[in-house]
Amino acid sequence: MAFLQVNHIEKHFGSTKVLENISFSMEKGQVLAIIGSSGSGKTTLLRCLNFLETPGSGQIVLNDEVLFDGETYHAISDEEQRKKRLHFGMVFQSFNLFPQYTALQNVTLAPSLQKKQSAEEIDALGKSLLKKVGLENKMDFYPCQLSGGQQQRVAIARALALHPDILCFDEPTSALDPELTGEVLKVIKGLKGGDSTMIIVTHEMEFAKNVADRIIFMADGVIEEEGTPDEIFGNPKSEKIKAFLAKSLETI
Amino acid sequence: MLTFWEQFPIVFSALNEGFVQTLKLFFITLLGALPLGLLISFCSMSKFAPLQKLTRMIIWIVRGSPLMLQLLIIFFGPGLLFGVPIWGGGESGRFTAAAVAFIINYACYFSEIYRSGIESIPHGQYEAGQVLGMTKRQIFFKVTLLQMVKRIVPPMSNEIITLVKDTSLARIIALQEIIWAGEAFTTTSHGISGQVWPLFFTGVYYLAFNGILTILFSKLEKKLDYFKI
Numbered sequence: 001m002a003f004l005q006v007n008h009i010e011k012h013f014g015s016t017k018v019l020e021n022i023s024f025s026m027e028k029g030q031v032l033a034i035i036g037s038s039g040s041g042k043t044t045l046l047r048c049l050n051f052l053e054t055p056g057s058g059q060i061v062l063n064d065e066v067l068f069d070g071e072t073y074h075a076i077s078d079e080e081q082r083k084k085r086l087h088f089g090m091v092f093q094s095f096n097l098f099p100q101y102t103a104l105q106n107v108t109l110a111p112s113l114q115k116k117q118s119a120e121e122i123d124a125l126g127k128s129l130l131k132k133v134g135l136e137n138k139m140d141f142y143p144c145q146l147s148g149g150q151q152q153r154v155a156i157a158r159a160l161a162l163h164p165d166i167l168c169f170d171e172p173t174s175a176l177d178p179e180l181t182g183e184v185l186k187v188i189k190g191l192k193g194g195d196s197t198m199i200i201v202t203h204e205m206e207f208a209k210n211v212a213d214r215i216i217f218m219a220d221g222v223i224e225e226e227g228t229p230d231e232i233f234g235n236p237k238s239e240k241i242k243a244f245l246a247k248s249l250e251t252i
Numbered sequence: 253m254l255t256f257w258e259q260f261p262i263v264f265s266a267l268n269e270g271f272v273q274t275l276k277l278f279f280i281t282l283l284g285a286l287p288l289g290l291l292i293s294f295c296s297m298s299k300f301a302p303l304q305k306l307t308r309m310i311i312w313i314v315r316g317s318p319l320m321l322q323l324l325i326i327f328f329g330p331g332l333l334f335g336v337p338i339w340g341g342g343e344s345g346r347f348t349a350a351a352v353a354f355i356i357n358y359a360c361y362f363s364e365i366y367r368s369g370i371e372s373i374p375h376g377q378y379e380a381g382q383v384l385g386m387t388k389r390q391i392f393f394k395v396t397l398l399q400m401v402k403r404i405v406p407p408m409s410n411e412i413i414t415l416v417k418d419t420s421l422a423r424i425i426a427l428q429e430i431i432w433a434g435e436a437f438t439t440t441s442h443g444i445s446g447q448v449w450p451l452f453f454t455g456v457y458y459l460a461f462n463g464i465l466t467i468l469f470s471k472l473e474k475k476l477d478y479f480k481i
Contacts, residue, residue: 052382083385090379092379094376096379098377099399099480100399113386142478142479144480
């Protein structure tokens, strides 16, 4: 059984089908990139994994634990849902840092609310994570004093602080100026190799090619093609992905 | 006939007495309307449609009609409708009726300010809290509350300064606040007759008090200046 197993996920907004029969799996330590044009359902899929959206049907199984089952979903309490959600971390396109807290407080807030560790341990954890993302000099800065790239790195540290099994990135560099994307992608790349398992929705094709172990190409709510970067970029099969890649690699 | 300087101490102490009543009404209204307004704002955003509709109708009635009329209805209404004057007689009865009318009126205004504050928080803040495993309560108190407060300080200070001046409406039910006390000297009060200056002089009290409030609010705004939303 794979580490993460997603089976037949469906999601409709009213009569619009956003996700149709989505199934895929991934192993621990892998990096999965999801690419595709806007409106293809990439972000919705990621939001379903984080329980920010509720799929209409299907199953999400992580490490042999059923996190979501369309059949029994209604019986789950808020408390249980919060526990299940913690298996996934999320880094948003628009960072969503808490503006009234410093970089360090943003990272330590959630662990300190969980009260599983002492304040000193949490503080040390926060500092080491900010160091990991290269912000040891900005710990006491407020988000408004940081650049977009720095804010996103704080957001990555914040997500890591809860030790999620799988860290999800929703177009982490789309809101950034081109000169700031590099520093964020470098941090994400740096996380690879440890035991971090990551799912990255991205428009950065070069990045997906270099960092991902597997790539999913989505179009119109379905997985159109899945494979290794070499297969997807080197030898794409479907017409849709050929058209998409031609567009995204087009030089103007 | 007393000279101005002979009149002054008499007028001063009468106005002070009236101003105490003004301040009492002001603070009691705040004490009641600040929390009640929060409750009303939650009801007006309720997902339970009947409660939401009912609350918004009450807000429409209270904001849509003059406070002076509401004072009269609350003070005289119970006696006229049921034959029971529930407020009791005398200054304390009038004060209770005035306080009830002011609290209801201002709670409705505050509730709309709260609502604007709550609805102005970007949805991403809630989602960030959710994916970090926070409970709804934790998200409210640890994440959104302070951002809300920062947003509503300017409109709240506006409304609270208006409240200071609105307390003078309570003289319609003969509550002896400062305008009432000043006006009394235009006929006869404390042995002084036909003097208009005490009424004009009440403006000094309002200006001084609102000056203090303005300073306090701008201090609070500065205090919350360390972060941007």
